[in-house]
Amino acid sequence: MLSLSIILLLICIGLITYYFLQLRQHYQYFSRLHIPTPPFHFFFGHLKTLWNSTSFPRQFETWTKEYGKIYGVYQGTVPTFVVSDPDFLQEVFVKQFAAFSGRTNFFASAKIQNVFTSSDATWRRHRHVINPTFSAAKLKLMSPLINGCITNVMEKLVDHVTSDSEFNIYTYYKRMTMDVICRCAFGLDTDVQSNPNNMYFKKVEELFGARIRSTIFFKLLQVVPQVRTTIVKIFDSINNVRAFINIRLLPSVSKKQLHERPDMWLHNRLHSVIEQRQQTPTSRVDLLQLMLQVITNEQINDVVQDGSKTNYRLTREEIVSNIFIFMLAGYETTSTTLAFATYELARHPEVHRKLQAEIDQLPLATDDMSDDDMKKYPDYDIVAQMPYMDLFVSEVLRMYPIANQAIQRRASEDTIVQGIKIEKGTLVYADVYSIHYDQELWGPEDPKIFFPERHETKRHPMAYLPFGAGPRHCIGMRFALIEMKILLVRLLLEYSILPGEHLHNKLNIHEQPALAPEAVWVKLVKRSV
Numbered sequence: 001m002l003s004l005s006i007i008l009l010l011i012c013i014g015l016i017t018y019y020f021l022q023l024r025q026h027y028q029y030f031s032r033l034h035i036p037t038p039p040f041h042f043f044f045g046h047l048k049t050l051w052n053s054t055s056f057p058r059q060f061e062t063w064t065k066e067y068g069k070i071y072g073v074y075q076g077t078v079p080t081f082v083v084s085d086p087d088f089l090q091e092v093f094v095k096q097f098a099a100f101s102g103r104t105n106f107f108a109s110a111k112i113q114n115v116f117t118s119s120d121a122t123w124r125r126h127r128h129v130i131n132p133t134f135s136a137a138k139l140k141l142m143s144p145l146i147n148g149c150i151t152n153v154m155e156k157l158v159d160h161v162t163s164d165s166e167f168n169i170y171t172y173y174k175r176m177t178m179d180v181i182c183r184c185a186f187g188l189d190t191d192v193q194s195n196p197n198n199m200y201f202k203k204v205e206e207l208f209g210a211r212i213r214s215t216i217f218f219k220l221l222q223v224v225p226q227v228r229t230t231i232v233k234i235f236d237s238i239n240n241v242r243a244f245i246n247i248r249l250l251p252s253v254s255k256k257q258l259h260e261r262p263d264m265w266l267h268n269r270l271h272s273v274i275e276q277r278q279q280t281p282t283s284r285v286d287l288l289q290l291m292l293q294v295i296t297n298e299q300i301n302d303v304v305q306d307g308s309k310t311n312y313r314l315t316r317e318e319i320v321s322n323i324f325i326f327m328l329a330g331y332e333t334t335s336t337t338l339a340f341a342t343y344e345l346a347r348h349p350e351v352h353r354k355l356q357a358e359i360d361q362l363p364l365a366t367d368d369m370s371d372d373d374m375k376k377y378p379d380y381d382i383v384a385q386m387p388y389m390d391l392f393v394s395e396v397l398r399m400y401p402i403a404n405q406a407i408q409r410r411a412s413e414d415t416i417v418q419g420i421k422i423e424k425g426t427l428v429y430a431d432v433y434s435i436h437y438d439q440e441l442w443g444p445e446d447p448k449i450f451f452p453e454r455h456e457t458k459r460h461p462m463a464y465l466p467f468g469a470g471p472r473h474c475i476g477m478r479f480a481l482i483e484m485k486i487l488l489v490r491l492l493l494e495y496s497i498l499p500g501e502h503l504h505n506k507l508n509i510h511e512q513p514a515l516a517p518e519a520v521w522v523k524l525v526k527r528s529v
């Protein structure tokens with residue numbers, strides 16, 4: 001008996017020693033490569049410092065000042081290169097994309113993948129199906145749908161103009177962008193603008209407010225990625241039980257629902273979006289239609305795909321997962337950029353005047369004109385021809401790279417970049433703040449100053465990264481730009497934006513999970529053109 005206990009004790013000691021030796025080995029990764037590293041804690045790596053900072057990107061920016069354009073951090077044990085050298089990034093994001101086609105594998109354990117969370121062959125399959133969604137031809141067809149939602153927001157704004165009071169315009173942008181993405185991508189008339197209590201909208205909002213990164217659960221998964229799959233499975237099972245009770249059992253008995261995680265709530269309800277479309281088919285080829293054209297009930301094994309793109313299929317669960325990610329990405333990013341654009345317009349009367357001057361020159365009909373050549377609302381063709389608008393929006397996105405945390409790649413094989421050996425599984429993170437505010441890349445005007453004309457000068461191809469870079473750049477970029485520009489044209493054609501008294505003190509920019517202000521308080525004044 002005693003000898004058995006001793007054997008067990010020795011095995012335990014052996015395993016612990018082996019684990020610590022492994023950790024030690026992991027933590028020598030950067031020193032072996034002679035890459036500088038800020039001080040870190042055994043077991044946590046740099047996570048403790050990152051958790052205590054205002055945001056990961058801001059901490060990376062601070063470290064870049066001390067450790068240079070290429071340095072390393074350990075997220076738990078995962079080595080991460082933090083890079084603000086544009087040539088190095090070009091190599092990773094563009095030239096060697098085949099070796100860097102994924103992002104962090106944080107979601108790899110999730111049951112169902114989508115175009116954002118997947119990697120390698122699975123990602124190629126998703127992206128191939130979804131890519132045609134926002135072609136130029138499709139964007140042209142979407143302009144009336146976008147304009148319809150913008151007409152709704154313009155009607156809502158009238159109340160604030162007549163009452164001559166300052167108000168938080170960001171709230172209106174969020175509702176509008178949710179309606180736009182749902183209408184254009186899924187043919188869904190959510191009308192969140194008239195019904196802000198729409199449950200889909202509330203859950204998406206809840207998801208962004210959830211500060212998931214600060215939860216113990218999230219932190220544990222970061223430190224010990226090995227237990228990720230098991231823990232995620234346990235959480236998913238609990239949520240599935242809750243969903244079953246909420247959907248099947250409770251409705252007939254009680255209105256009170258058991259709490260489901262907002263992401264799980266959405267996943268569990270989005271099936272009805274598919275059913276709705278299958279019951280009422282449409283001739284429009286939107287994102288949902290493209291995905292339904294390739295739906296399959298069979299299991300897909302990407303490893304043994306024959307490589308023929310015509311065979312690319314999506315399962316029902318994958319379609320749901322893509323709807324989910326598009327609702328999220330399509331709504332938050334665009335409304336936040338519009339919020340920052342409005343903030344900058346309220347602060348810079350000169351920029352505001354120039355943009356209005358360009359808008360006033362557009363071939364748009366006013367109410368009393370009936371010229372057939374004139375369009376009532378700006379569309380794809382009109383907003384595509386606005387040089388100053390381009391400069392303005394680019395400067396907003398340079399100063400506020402809202403989704404910068406997504407701009408990272410994971411090595412799917414061992415490779416060498418600029419003479420540095422990068423092992424499979426290593427992350428490369430673009431330090432977008434350091435790049436977007438780099439005097440060498442963006443001078444001679446101080447990059448801290450809002451100056452749209454700086455974009456007239458040709459810059460390094462990797463100096464401007466708000467939508468990422470390479471084959472995996474933002475799939476909704478052109479859609480977002482058209483939507484934002486149409487909104488700005490119609491807003492500034494009718495109103496001038498003035499700063500509200502609370503503009504600065506209620507801005508409260510935060511960065512978890514994406515860069516966003518709390519509120520943008522402005523006044524709208526009717527123009528007398």
Ligand code: HEM
Nearest residue numbers: 116329330333337403406466467468469472473474476480
């Ligand atoms: C101003 C608005 C937007 C910004 C700043 C933005 C930014 C980004 C960034 C930085 C990425 C990561 C790119 C990379 O890793 O290289 C990304 C990916 C993505 N974005 Fe956007 N985005 C915006 C609007 C949209 C919209 C409107 C949609 C949907 C209609 C969308 C859908 C996506 C998707 C699905 C991905 C993942 C692409 C992939 O991994 O293949 N985004 N976005």
